[in-house]
Amino acid sequence: MSDTITGVDGRKLxxxxxxxxxxxxxxxxxxxxxxxxxxxxxxxxxxAAGVGQGTFYLYFKGKxxxxxxxxxxxxxxxxxxxxxxAEQGSTRVEKEQLGxxxxxxxxxxxxxLYRIIRQAEFVSPEVLxxxxxxxxxxxVAGLRQAMDAGEIEAGDPEILAWALxxxxxxxxxxxxxxxxxxxxxxxxxxELAAVIARTIGSRNGAA
Numbered sequence: 001m002s003d004t005i006t007g008v009d010g011r012k013l014x015x016x017x018x019x020x021x022x023x024x025x026x027x028x029x030x031x032x033x034x035x036x037x038x039x040x041x042x043x044x045x046x047x048a049a050g051v052g053q054g055t056f057y058l059y060f061k062g063k064x065x066x067x068x069x070x071x072x073x074x075x076x077x078x079x080x081x082x083x084x085x086a087e088q089g090s091t092r093v094e095k096e097q098l099g100x101x102x103x104x105x106x107x108x109x110x111x112x113l114y115r116i117i118r119q120a121e122f123v124s125p126e127v128l129x130x131x132x133x134x135x136x137x138x139x140v141a142g143l144r145q146a147m148d149a150g151e152i153e154a155g156d157p158e159i160l161a162w163a164l165x166x167x168x169x170x171x172x173x174x175x176x177x178x179x180x181x182x183x184x185x186x187x188x189x190x191e192l193a194a195v196i197a198r199t200i201g202s203r204n205g206a207a
Contacts, residue, residue, distance in 0.1 A: 005018055008060065024051065024066065025069065029070060030112065033116060037119050037122075067116075071116060072130070074110065079135060081105070083138065086142075092151050092152050096200065104175075108183070140157045153201025171184070
């Protein structure tokens with residue numbers, strides 16, 4: 001997404017306009033997760049956001065556009081949370097653990113993430129692909145850097161990134177989303193740390 005947030009007319013939004021748009025996206029997160037894309041409506045979205053239908057069309061052309069923007073908004077926020085957490089680690093395995101923990105925390109705060117991403121497979125497959133590509137782009141660069149530094153085993157960083165994302169997504173679904181937790185149980189966290197270390201071929205051992 002562009003750093004400049006605009007309305008449907010292409011004009012830069014005021015601070016108040018940005019807040020209204022954020023309210024609409026927050027409402028969309030709730031409504032799409034609860035009702036599903038097809039049963040959601042502009043009326044339900046605007047009621048949840050506390051704005052009129054006419055206001056909605058100042059920011060989005062329709063239901064599909066706000067759905068796509070919601071997927072990209074969730075993507076940006078979860079990437080920011082994971083990157084910010086991972087930067088606190090001193091080794092690659094620590095970065096992985098901290099990034100995973102941030103993802104699990106985000107999932108606990110935004111359980112709609114899973115439901116909305118799964119809907120995107122049918123509603124907007126091109127945006128679903130973009131969601132995963134944006135997650136992997138920075139990830140691949142970090143893994144390649146660790147390989148070049150000899151910190152982890154050499155290999156294809158893109159394949160490794162996708163494999164790690166698959167691990168995180170399914171572990172989060174099983175022990176965070178389905179269990180209603182905000183963090184992994186200690187024993188699961190310890191085992192996951194060992195799995196991560198083995199998967200990336202860490203030469204520093206598990207943190």
